[in-house]
Amino acid sequence: xAADPALRAASAPPALxxxxxxxxxxxxxxxxxxxxxxxxxxxxxxxxxxxxxxTTFLRAASxxxxxxxxxxxxxxxxxxxxxxxxxxxxxxxxxPEGGGVLTELTVxxxxxxxxxxxxGRAARAAALGEVYDLFEPLRERRTRSASSLSGxxxxxxxxxxxLMAGPRVILLDEPSxxxxxxxxxxxxxxxxxxxSRTGLTVVLVEQNARTALRASDRAHVLDQGAVATEGPSxxxxxxxxxxxxxxxx
Amino acid sequence: xxxxxxxxxxxxxxxxAGPAKAATATRAGRRPALGHPLLRHGLWALAALxxxxxxxxxxxPVTDLRVADVGLHLLAVAGLQLLVGTSGQVxxxxxxxxxxxxxTMALLxxxxxxxxxxxxxxxxxxxxxxxxxxxxxxxxxxHGPYLAGATLMxxxxxxxxxxxxxxxxxxxxxxxxxxxGAPPALSGLVDDTQWRALVVWTVAxxxxxxxxxxxxGRLGRHLRALRxxxxxxxxxxxxxxxxxxxxxxxxxxxxxxxxxxxAYVLGTATPSTYALxxxxxxxxxxxxxxxxxxxGAFWAALAIVYVEVAGTELAHAxxxxxxxxNNLPVxxxxxxxxxxxxxxxxxxxxxxxxxxxxxxxxxxxxxx
Amino acid sequence: xxxxxxxxxxxxxxxxxxxxxxxxxxLIYQATRVLNFAQPxxxxxxxxxxxxxxxxxxxxxxxFAAALAAGALLGAATERLLVRPLRNASPLSPIIAxxxxxxxLQGAVGMVWGNExxxxxxxxDYRGRFSxxxxxxxxxxxxxxxxxxxxxxxxxxxxxxxxxxxxxxAARLSGVRVGAVLAxxxxxxxxxxxxAGMLAAPPFLxxxxxxxxxxxxxxxxxxxxxxxxxxxxxxxxxxxxxxxxVTGYAxxxxxxxxxxxxxxxxxxxxxDGLFSRAAARKV
Numbered sequence: 068x069a070a071d072p073a074l075r076a077a078s079a080p081p082a083l084x085x086x087x088x089x090x091x092x093x094x095x096x097x098x099x100x101x102x103x104x105x106x107x108x109x110x111x112x113x114x115x116x117x118x119x120x121x122t123t124f125l126r127a128a129s130x131x132x133x134x135x136x137x138x139x140x141x142x143x144x145x146x147x148x149x150x151x152x153x154x155x156x157x158x159x160x161x162x163p164e165g166g167g168v169l170t171e172l173t174v175x176x177x178x179x180x181x182x183x184x185x186x187g188r189a190a191r192a193a194a195l196g197e198v199y200d201l202f203e204p205l206r207e208r209r210t211r212s213a214s215s216l217s218g219x220x221x222x223x224x225x226x227x228x229x230l231m232a233g234p235r236v237i238l239l240d241e242p243s244x245x246x247x248x249x250x251x252x253x254x255x256x257x258x259x260x261x262x263s264r265t266g267l268t269v270v271l272v273e274q275n276a277r278t279a280l281r282a283s284d285r286a287h288v289l290d291q292g293a294v295a296t297e298g299p300s301x302x303x304x305x306x307x308x309x310x311x312x313x314x315x316x
Numbered sequence: 317x318x319x320x321x322x323x324x325x326x327x328x329x330x331x332x333a334g335p336a337k338a339a340t341a342t343r344a345g346r347r348p349a350l351g352h353p354l355l356r357h358g359l360w361a362l363a364a365l366x367x368x369x370x371x372x373x374x375x376x377p378v379t380d381l382r383v384a385d386v387g388l389h390l391l392a393v394a395g396l397q398l399l400v401g402t403s404g405q406v407x408x409x410x411x412x413x414x415x416x417x418x419x420t421m422a423l424l425x426x427x428x429x430x431x432x433x434x435x436x437x438x439x440x441x442x443x444x445x446x447x448x449x450x451x452x453x454x455x456x457x458x459h460g461p462y463l464a465g466a467t468l469m470x471x472x473x474x475x476x477x478x479x480x481x482x483x484x485x486x487x488x489x490x491x492x493x494x495x496x497g498a499p500p501a502l503s504g505l506v507d508d509t510q511w512r513a514l515v516v517w518t519v520a521x522x523x524x525x526x527x528x529x530x531x532x533g534r535l536g537r538h539l540r541a542l543r544x545x546x547x548x549x550x551x552x553x554x555x556x557x558x559x560x561x562x563x564x565x566x567x568x569x570x571x572x573x574x575x576x577x578x579a580y581v582l583g584t585a586t587p588s589t590y591a592l593x594x595x596x597x598x599x600x601x602x603x604x605x606x607x608x609x610x611x612g613a614f615w616a617a618l619a620i621v622y623v624e625v626a627g628t629e630l631a632h633a634x635x636x637x638x639x640x641x642n643n644l645p646v647x648x649x650x651x652x653x654x655x656x657x658x659x660x661x662x663x664x665x666x667x668x669x670x671x672x673x674x675x676x677x678x679x680x681x682x683x684x
Numbered sequence: 685x686x687x688x689x690x691x692x693x694x695x696x697x698x699x700x701x702x703x704x705x706x707x708x709x710x711l712i713y714q715a716t717r718v719l720n721f722a723q724p725x726x727x728x729x730x731x732x733x734x735x736x737x738x739x740x741x742x743x744x745x746x747x748f749a750a751a752l753a754a755g756a757l758l759g760a761a762t763e764r765l766l767v768r769p770l771r772n773a774s775p776l777s778p779i780i781a782x783x784x785x786x787x788x789l790q791g792a793v794g795m796v797w798g799n800e801x802x803x804x805x806x807x808x809d810y811r812g813r814f815s816x817x818x819x820x821x822x823x824x825x826x827x828x829x830x831x832x833x834x835x836x837x838x839x840x841x842x843x844x845x846x847x848x849x850x851x852x853x854a855a856r857l858s859g860v861r862v863g864a865v866l867a868x869x870x871x872x873x874x875x876x877x878x879x880a881g882m883l884a885a886p887p888f889l890x891x892x893x894x895x896x897x898x899x900x901x902x903x904x905x906x907x908x909x910x911x912x913x914x915x916x917x918x919x920x921x922x923x924x925x926x927x928x929x930v931t932g933y934a935x936x937x938x939x940x941x942x943x944x945x946x947x948x949x950x951x952x953x954x955x956d957g958l959f960s961r962a963a964a965r966k967v
Contacts, residue, residue: 131853155859167854169847180847183840184859232859406779454948457955460775461719461910465902466947468721472899473940480937592895596787603780639798643791643891650787657781658769 080143082107082236082268083128083159088137090120090127097123099293100137105236105285107142110262110269112279112300115289115313121272122164124289125238128270129161130154141236156184158235164244166225170214174205177213177224181231191231198227201257219250226254230261236268243275251275255282276315280304288313357528361521368517372510380509381581382621384516388577390617391520393602394527394610395570400599401607402531403563404543406460409451409467411595412474413568415587416440416447417575419478422491422585437519437576444572445565452564456557459546471595475587490586516577523570528610530566539563593646600649603656623648690813691932692925697818699924700825704880705894705901706908706916707829711873712759713910715849715866717775718767721782724898725789726762726874727881730755731889732797734882735804744805751878759874763867794891801888810886821883828876829917836913845869896940900927903943907950909957918959 083105090098098120105111115121126132128139130151138147141159151161169177178198182191199206202223208216213224222242229237239258243251259282261267273279280286280300287297288309295313296303303309368387372380396410417440424436455466478485485491499511506514530536538559541549550556579585597620605616623645631641705723712720730751738747766785770777808816836842847855848865856862884897904923908915926946927939934942950958 129857131856151856152859152861155857161857163854163857167851167857169850169854171850172843172846176843176846179840180843180855180858180860183844228858404776406776408783454952458951461713461779462906462951464721464779465719465906466944466951469899469903469940469944469947472895473938473944476937476940480935591892593787596783599780600784600787640795642799643794646787647791647795650784650789650791653780653784654766654788657773657777657784658766 079107080140081105082109082142083270084140084143085124085128086138086140088124088127088139089135090123090132091135092123097292098127098134099291101287101289101292101294103287103294103297105268105270107268108262108266109285110258110271110283112283112286113270113272113289114274114276114279114286115295116315117274118291119289120292121274121289122240123292125161125163125240125270125272129159129238131161155232158233159238160229160232160234160236161238162225162229162240162242164240166221168213168216168221168224168228170212172213173210174213174216174224175209177228178205178231181228184232194231194233198230201230201261202227218246219254222246222250222254226257234267236270238270238272240272241274242271243273243278251278258282276313277304353532354525354529357525361525365514365517365521369514372513373506377507377509380507380513382625384509384513384577384581385621386617387513387516387520388574388581389598389601389620390614391523391577392571392574393598393605393616393620394524394613395567395574396598396602397607397610397613398527398531398539398570399563399567400602401609401612402536402543403539403560405560405563406464406599407467407564407567408464408592408595408599409470409474410567410571410598411590411592412467412470413444413447413571414575414578414594415475415478415585415590416568417444417572417577418579418585418590419485419491419575420444420572421576421579422493423485425493426491433515433580436580437573440576441569441573444575445569447572448565448568449561451568452561455564456560468592468595471592475590478587486586488587490584490589492584494583512581516581519573519577523573524610527566527570531610535559535562535566597646597649600653604649604652687932688929691928693814693818695925695928696921697814697821697924698928699921700821701880701884701897701920702900702904702923703917703920704825704828704876704883705897706904706920707825707832707913708873708877708880709901709905710908710910710913710916711832711876712870713905714913715845715869715873716763716767716771716778718778718782719902719910720762721779722762722785722789723874723877723901724881724894725786725793726755726758727877727884727897728793728891728894729758729789730878731804731881731885731893732793732802734885735797735802735889738805744807748807748882751882752875755878755881756871756875759870759872759877760867762874763870764863767870768863768866790891797891799891801890803887804885804889806886807882817886824879824883825917825920828879829913832913841868899940900924900943903947907947907957909959912957912959915957915959 081104083103085101085103088098088101088103089096101120101124103113103124113121113124123132127134130139130146130149130153133148138145140146141154141157144157146154146157146159149157169180172180175195178195179191182194185191185194199209204220205223205227208220213221216224226237226239226242242254246254255278258269258271262269271279271283280303283300285298286300286303288295288303290313296309368383372383375383392410392414395413396407399405399407399410420440420443421436424431424439451467451470455463458466478490479487502511538549538554541552541554542556542559546556575585575590578589582589598616601616601620602612604619605614606612627644627648628641630636631638631644705727709720709723712718712723733754734747734751736747737750738744741747762782762785766781767778770781806817808820810817834842836846844855844860844865845868847858848860848862849869852862855865880897880901881894884894900923901920904919905916907923908917908919923943923946927943930936930939930942
C-alpha cells in the first residue's frame with residue numbers, strides 16, 4: 068500500500084492504522100488483510116456495498132471482535148486484542164449502527180453513562196454542558212426516556228454519548244441510516260465542525276457514498292472484505308469507473 | 317444418510333433405526349406407520365422382559381430388587397425424557413407425579429385389598445395423567461425459567477399434602493401395606509422378589525412401548541419442531557398448546573406408574589421419598605444418560621440405582637460417616653450436571669438441536 | 685379479628701425473608717437473564733458458615749458479617765466460573781448448571797454439618813407479637829431495597845449495572861467493564877440472599893431448611909415480574925401475608941401448593957408478572 072507522501076512526511080503517527088487486518092466469522096473470512104491509515108484530525112470514509120465488511124472492520128478496530136491476524140495501531144501504539152471497554156479509555160469510541168442508545172434509560176442517563184470513563188465529577192459536568200450546547204434538542208429532552216427520541220435525535224444522542232468520553236478517534240457506523248437527507252446533512256456538518264474545532268479524528272462507515280464522499284477528506288472502498296480502492300474523496304467522487312463499479316452512483 | 321439408516325445392520329440398533337423405519341412407513345401409507353413401530357417396539361419389550369426373567373432367575377433377592385429399581389426409574393426417566401429431551405421443557409416436578417402414583421397405589425391397596433394389581437396400576441396411571449393434564453394446562457404458556465420455577469414449586473408442595481391429611485395419607489410415616497406376592501400358581505417357580513421385578517418390568521416396558529411409539533410418531537415430530545424453533549413450529553400449523561399438554565399428560569402418566577411400581581416394591585409410600593431431591597436427581601441422571609433417546613433413559617436409570625449402591629459401598633470401604641454417605645449421590649449428580657453443561661460448549665440445547673437435525677432429516681424427506 | 689391482625693403481622697415478617705431472597709433472584713435475572721436455582725444453596729452455605737463463626741467467636745454479628753461475605757463471594761465466583769462461560773449457550777444450560785450447583789452445595793453442607801437440625805440464634809429477642817426480631821427482618825429488608833433503589837438510580841455504579849444488564853455491547857462501547865460489573869451484581873445479589881438466609885434460619889437450621897423459602901421466593905419473584913426489584917419486594921411481602929392466612933386458616937402444609945396456585949393465577953392473567961413493564965423482553 069502506497070501511503071500518502073504528505074502523511075509519511077508528517078512526524079505524528081497516524082491516529083488509526085490497521086495492518087493486514089483479517090477477521091473470520093466461523094469459517095467465513097469477513098475481512099481480508101485490510102491496510103488502512105487515518106491521519107490525525109482527518110474525516111475518513113469507509114465505503115462499500117452491503118456485506119462488504121465495513122461494520123466488521125469497525126468491530127475489529129474497536130476491539131469488539133478480535134481479529135484473526137493483523138494489527139491495530141492507535142496513535143502508533145499497538146492495541147490489537149485490547150477489549151473495546153479498554154480502548155474507550157484510550158480515546159477510541161465506536162458508535163454502532165443505530166447508535167446503540169439504551170432506550171430503557173433517560174437521555175441524560177445515556178450521556179452520563181458515556182462520561183463515566185472520565186475522572187472527576189467536574190469534568191463530567193463540563194462535558195455534559197458541552198454536549199447539551201452542541202445538541203440543544205437533547206437538553207430539552209434530558210429527563211425523557213431515550214425511546215421517545217426521533218431517529219435524528221437518537222443519532223445525536225449516540226454521538227453525544229461518545230463525545231462525553233472525551234474521544235480522540237470516533238468510529239461511526241452508518242449515522243445516516245434511516246434519516247431524512249436534511250438531518251443527514253446536519254449531522255455531516257456537525258462532524259466537520261467538530262473536527263475543525265477540536266481536532267477529532269472521524270472514521271465514517273457509510274453506504275450512502277455520495278454524502279460520505281462529499282463530507283470526507285479521504286476514503287477507502289471495501290469490496291468482499293478487501294480494499295478495492297482508496298484515495299482522496301474528491302478524486303473518488305470524480306472517477307467514473309469507481310463510481311460505476313463500487314458506489315452505484 | 318438415509319440409506320445407511322435403512323440398511324439391515326441398523327436392526328441391531330433399535331434406537332437409531334427408529335425414525336428411518338417410521339419414515340419409510342409413512343411414505344408407504346398411514347396404517348403401517350402406526351402398526352409397524354408398535355409391533356417392533358412390542359417385540360423388543362418381550363425380549364427385554366425375557367432377559368429380566370433370566371437375570372432374576374439367576375440371581376438373588378438383592379439383585380432382584382435392584383433390577384426392579386432400575387425398571388421403575390427407567391420408566392420415570394423415560395417419561396421425563398419425552399418432556400425435557402423431546403420437547404425441550406425443563407420440568408422439575410417429575411417427583412410429584414411419582415408421588416401421585418405411589419399414593420394412588422397405596423390408598424387402593426390399603427382401603428380395597430381385593431383390587432387386582434393391574435387395576436391398581438391402571439388407576440395410578442389414570443391419576444397421573446389427570447394430574448399431568450391439570451399441570452400441563454396450567455403451565456402451557458410458561459417457558460424456560462418460569463416453567464422450571466413453577467414445577468419446582470409443585471415438587472416441593474405436593475408431597476407436603478400427605479402431612480396435611482395424616483388420617484387419610486398417613487402423615488410423615490406415609491402409608492404401609494403388605495405387598496402382593498407371587499400368585500400361588502407360580503409358587504416354586506418364582507419367588508416374591510423375582511415376581512416383583514417381573515411386575516415392575518412388565519409395567520415399565522408397556523409404558524416404554526407407548527412412549528417410544530409416541531416419540532417416533534406425529535407427536536414426537538411436533539415436539540421436536542417445537543423444541544428447535546417454537547415460532548416456526550407455530551407458524552407451520554403445529555398445535556403448540558395441545559402438543560405440549562399431551563407431552564405433559566403422557567410424561568406424568570409414566571412418572572405416576574413408576575411411583576406406583578415403587579410403592580408396590582417397597583410396600584410403602586412416604587412423602588420424604590418424593591422430596592425435591594428426587595426430581596433433581598431424575599433430571600440430572602437424564603442429562604447424564606443423554607437427552608433425546610430412550611437409551612439415555614436406560615443409562616440414567618442404571619446410574620440412579622448404582623451410584624447409590626456405589627456410594628454406599630465406597631463410604632463403607634473408606635469408613636466415611638453416614639452424613640457423607642447419604643449426600644454422596646446428590647453431590648455426584650450435581651457435579652455431573654455442571655460438568656456436562658460446561659464441557660458441552662454449545663449447550664445442552666445445541667447438542668439437542670444437532671441430534672434433532674440428525675434424526676429428523678430422513679423423516680422430513682419422507683414427509684415431503 | 686385479633687387472629688387476623690396477628691397473622692398479618694407474622695406474614696409481613698416472614699414475607700420480608702421471601703422478599704429478600706426474591707430480590708436476590710431478580711437482581712441476578714435482571715443482570716444476566718439467569719434464574720439462579722443455586723440461590724437458596726448460597727444462603728444455606730452462608731448460614732452454616734455464620735453458625736460456625738458464631739460458635740467460634742461467640743458473636744452473632746461476626747457470623748452475620750461472615751454470611752454476607754460468603755454470599756458475595758459465592759455469587760461472584762458462580763458468575764465468573766459457571767454463568768459467564770454459558771453466556772452464549774441455550775437458555776436451558778444455565779438452568780441445569782445452577783440446579784447442579786444447588787445439588788452440590790446442598791449435599792456438601794449435609795456432608796460437613798450433617799442432616800440433623802442445628803439450633804440457630806435469632807438476632808434479637810423473638811418473643812411476643814411482632815417481636816424485635818420480626819421488626820429487624822422487615823426493617824433490614826426494606827432498608828436494603830431502599831439502598832438498592834438509590835444505588836441503581838443515583839450512582840455511577842448503578843448506571844453501569846443497568847447498562848451492562850440491558851445492552852452489554854453498547855455498555856462496553858461506553859467503557860463499562862461488563863464482566864466485572866455483572867460479577868459484582870451477582871455478589872451484591874447473593875449477599876442479599878445470604879441476608880435472607882440469616883433471617884430464615886432460626887430457630888433450626890437443616891440442609892433442606894430453605895427449600896420452602898426458595899419456593900415462596902420464586903413465587904414472589906415471578907409473580908412480581910422477574911425483572912422488577914420492586915415487584916420482588918412487594919411480591920415477597922404479599923406472599924408472606926397470604927401464606928400466613930393459609931397457615932392460619934387451612935394448615936401450614938398447604939402453603940407451597942397455595943403459592944403455586946397464586947403464581948399460576950397471576951401468570952394466567954399477566955404472563956410476565958404483575959409489575960412487568962410494557963416492553964418486556966422475550967425470555
